[in-house]
Amino acid sequence: MTGKEFSRLLCFGCLLALLPATVWASASGLPSLVRDIGLCIVSAGLLAIVFVRFKIPEIAAYLVAGVVVGPIGTAIVTDPGNIETISELGLILLLYLIGLEIDVRKLLASGRILIVSGLLQYPLCIAFGVAITKLLVFAGIGGELLSGSYAPLYIGFVVAASSTLLVVKLFQETFQLDTEAGRIALGLLIFQDIWAIGVIAVQPNFSSPEIIPILLSFLGIAVLAVLAAFIAKFIIPIGFKWVAKKPEVVFAAAISWCFLIVLLGVYLDVLTSRLFGFDLHLSVGAEMGALIAGATIASLPYSAEIIGKVSVVKDFFVTLFFVGLGMSIPMPDGMNVLLLAGLFAVIAVLARYVIFFPLLYSTGLDRRNAMVTSVRLGQISEFSLVICFIGMQLGHITSDLNSAVIFAFVITALLTPLMYNRADSIHGGLSGLLGKLGFREPPQKEAGEDESYSLALLGFHRVASSLLYEFRKNHPELLPKTLVVDFNVNIHPKIAELGVAVKYGDLCNAETLHHLGVDKARVVVCTIPDDVLKGTTNRKIVRDVRHVNPNAVIIANAIELSESRALYDAGADYVFLQRVETARAVESAVEKALSGEIAEYRSSVEALYGEWHVREEVM
Known part of the structure; x- marks a missing residue:
């Protein structure tokens, strides 16, 4: 400065x-x-x-x-209540956007990993938190703050859930919500929110817990989801079709849909009482209602438009959410509160390594994605604050313990951006220890002495997915001689179905590239841009490939125009920029549109490449 x-x-x-x-x-x-x-x-x-x-x-x-x-x-x-009310809107809109981003098919494709981890992670973390808290009490740490009979249980709740608001915000900002780690993290957050709703439902009955209120809470969620899905499938498309040409009305309709489902969920008991004469306490929280509202219209063709417009409004309310949280931070009553807050933050982060990571790994997720997902979920949830606040009102915990939880949330919230960005580095730093503990990476299949490839694709994301589709259509003879190197083992079976050799490997390591057979490929393509790559860059990959395979033709990926010169200097034979390649295609479309030939141009493109929505790609 x-x-x-x-x-x-x-x-x-x-x-x-x-x-x-x-x-x-x-x-x-x-x-x-x-x-x-x-x-x-x-x-x-x-x-x-x-x-x-x-x-x-x-x-x-x-x-x-x-x-x-x-x-x-x-x-x-x-009147801090004003800000609390407004910030609640931010949380509702955030969960609505999360719902719009949910691809149910991709979440279900995670199969055993997500379902088993989602069902077990929350209760296992509660048990971990209870055990650690009792150990602290036994060691004489915590004093009166942890001496209550319910205190260990509430600390378990605190460490069991991660912040939906913080994590999804960072995944969206880095465009990684559609990655394997992003989908697993989002799925776990949804499971955690459902678990938290169940906890809130039975909190008043902790002295004599009953299973019926929990089951009724889940029944209410199911009823609301079915009702919303029915309306979204048969009625909503008609209304959106009427207003499709007016984006501002699409936005208003989308917001009204969100709050319609939120209100239906919150007042579900009133509706059942008025219509059917019974009250089963089926009401659904506003946040879960917003999530359901988004998920049920995620498949509409207008979802991208809705996401773009709601995001701007959401950011305003989310800002107020954090300001409101800052206003709720109490003046610490002595150092014990702050020390306990730091201790709770450490326990929450530790649970990600002790519970999250082994659970994700044991259910089938590869070591890197399991660690990256666990590290990025290393904070305390907003729902945990709600649970502790209700617990304080019910007399289960003291106000000082509730204050310590708020400070712990603040600590982990401030650490979240750093932990998110360093997740890959943390995995790299712990790789030796993890290997000794039995957490091994998938075996790398080394290339045989006589094994060679015409083409090697380094990394597999959208560009590589479309590239393989074109090869399968136009050059099927090339597929058996193609090698794909990527660390996302969950998509390896789909790639292998095309007849392509797919191997697990870290693009950061030149020795790994050598053992996998990249040194015997005629053409090597770096398919992933630097803003998606972790722990390396296209320039470093080009240098490594040129070192292990001096005769290869290397095609690299650049984001900025200035990067192309550096990539050529590093040894690339050709550098492509997705922005330029896209501009060329759009330029042709614009030229045809100006000459009145856009319909013919579209027909010719679809005849050559097929209709986009019917292409069956890996991703």
């Missing part, structure tokens, strides 16, 4: 220091709701600019903004 920038920020900071007095002096100028939202947004925005400048996660800025304007700061927000 230059001296001029610092002086300007200092002057601006002095101006902001006058804000509380200005607000109080003009308190009658705006309704309290509008004023409080404005103050929160101004504080969050300004702090976010400063925090991002110093490479601090923006979540920290929002939390600090809440502390600054909240009761333990300047107390200029007069």
Whole structure:
């Protein structure tokens, strides 16, 4: 930061220091709701600019903004309930977007991995949390805060669930929600939310737990899901078809659908009582209703449009969610609360290595994806905060213990971006230890002395999937002489069905490429761009391939125009940019459209490549 920038920020900071007095002096100028939202947004925005400048996660800025304007700061927000109400909307819209991103077929394709892990992970983590807490009490750690009979159970709830809001936000920002780790993480989060709903349903009856309320909660979810699916299949498409040419109306219709299902779920008991004369306590929480609303219309052709428009509104409300959370942070009553918060954060992260990772690995997920998924889920859930708050109201835990849980959430929330970005590095650093403990990578099939390939595809994602489709259609003789190297073993069977040799391997290691047979390939294609690659880059891969196979023709993938020169210098023979290749195709379509020949052009493209929606690709 230059001296001029610092002086300007200092002057601006002095101006902001006058804000509380200005607000109080003009308190009658705006309704309290509008004023409080404005103050929160101004504080969050300004702090976010400063925090991002110093490479601090923006979540920290929002939390600090809440502390600054909240009761333990300047107390200029007069009614924190206003912000809590608005932030609840952010959580609802986030879960609605998550539902829109859910591809049920891909989730079900995860099969045993997701179903078994989803069913076992939550109760196993609760048992882990209870055991660790009892061990701490036995060791004399925690004092009165952990001495209550329900305290160990609530710590189990705290460490058992991860933050849907934080994790999905990061997966969306990095465009990795459609990866194996992204799908497994999303599936586990959904299972965790369902488990949490069951916990909330039986909390009032902890002294005499009953299975009926839990079953009725799940029955309510099933009833709402069936009702929403029926409406979405037979009625919603008609309405969306009427308004398809008006994007702003599509957005309004999508939001109304979300809150229609939310209201149906929340007031399901009222409906059954009025219509059928009975009340079985089937009501569904607003968050789960929003998730169901999104999932039931995810297959509509307008889902991408809805996601784009709702995301903008969602970000506004999510910002207020974190500001509201910052306002709820209490003044710590002594160091014991903060020390326990740090301890809870450590236990939560430890559970990801002790429970999450072995469970995912044992159910069939490869070691890397199991570790990456576990590390990225290393935070405390918003649902855990709700469970602990209800527990405090019921007298199960003390207010100090609830405060420690809030601080633990803040700690793990601040660590989440760092852990997300370092997940692959953590796996690499622990690979030696994991191997000694029996967690081995899938065996790498080395190429035989006489085995050679015409083509080697390094990494397998959308480009490679479409490339194999074209080869199968136009050059089927090439498939038996094609090698695919990728670490996602769950798609290996589908690739192998095409007659392609597919092998597990880490693209970061030149020695691995040599043993897998890349050194004997005539043409090597780096199919994955740098923003998806983890732990390596196209430039490094090109150097490694050129080292192990000096005579190969290497085709590399670039994102930025300037990268092409560096890739050629590293040894690439040809560099393609997806943006340029796409632009060429669109340019041809635009030319035909301007000359009035777009229908003929579409027919010729479909005759050559087939209709996009009927292509059967691996991905």
